[in-house]
Amino acid sequence: MSSFSGAVIGREQVTRRCGCVVEFLHYESDPFRAARKQKMQQKRCPPCGKKASDTFSAQQSADAAARRDLERTKRQERVAEAEARAKELRIERDAVKIVEHEEQAARAKREPGKARVTFEPLPPGTVLTVEKLPSGTWLGVLAVPGHAGIERRAGSPIGLVFKLAEVFARAQAEGKVPA
Numbered sequence: 060m061s062s063f064s065g066a067v068i069g070r071e072q073v074t075r076r077c078g079c080v081v082e083f084l085h086y087e088s089d090p091f092r093a094a095r096k097q098k099m100q101q102k103r104c105p106p107c108g109k110k111a112s113d114t115f116s117a118q119q120s121a122d123a124a125a126r127r128d129l130e131r132t133k134r135q136e137r138v139a140e141a142e143a144r145a146k147e148l149r150i151e152r153d154a155v156k157i158v159e160h161e162e163q164a165a166r167a168k169r170e171p172g173k174a175r176v177t178f179e180p181l182p183p184g185t186v187l188t189v190e191k192l193p194s195g196t197w198l199g200v201l202a203v204p205g206h207a208g209i210e211r212r213a214g215s216p217i218g219l220v221f222k223l224a225e226v227f228a229r230a231q232a233e234g235k236v237p238a
């Protein structure tokens with residue numbers, strides 16, 4: 060709006076937006092003086108304008124820094140929560156293992172091993188012998204004091220001793236133990 064020209068014919072003090080009072084010059088040819096004056100009143104003076112701009116920039120930087128801090132804090136909280144959940148899961152898993160172990164131990168107590176069930180009822184003095192025959196099969200003899208021996212054959216000595224003890228137990232249960 061540099062529409063004015065000619066000599067300065069007057070001057071007045073105007074207050075700018077920032078509150079600073081400056082000199083407003085009147086020129087010989089100045090068709091838009093009123094508009095020029097109004098515009099001047101609405102704007103800050105250059106030093107105050109720069110100050111306001113710097114303040115705005117500093118505020119923006121501060122806001123951005125605050126947002127970053129907040130994000131970082133929120134993230135740290137999420138990490139802490141995730142760690143707590145992970146810890147709970149580990150504890151839960153360990154607890155499940157402990158319980159499983161206890162259950163297994165309790166089961167083992169309630170359900171004694173097959174060998175104990177099979178051989179415990181045999182009376183003292185019982186003799187179990189296994190002999191490998193030339194044919195390759197095993198001959199097992201169970202001799203219980205006061206009874207006739209029981210003989211069985213099998214391909215494996217381990218299965219054989221179980222078999223003999225079971226035969227004896229069944230015969231005893233049915234009252235058929237040969238005297």
Ligand SMILES: [Zn+2]
Pocket residue numbers: 075077078079103104105106107108
């Ligand atoms: Zn000013």
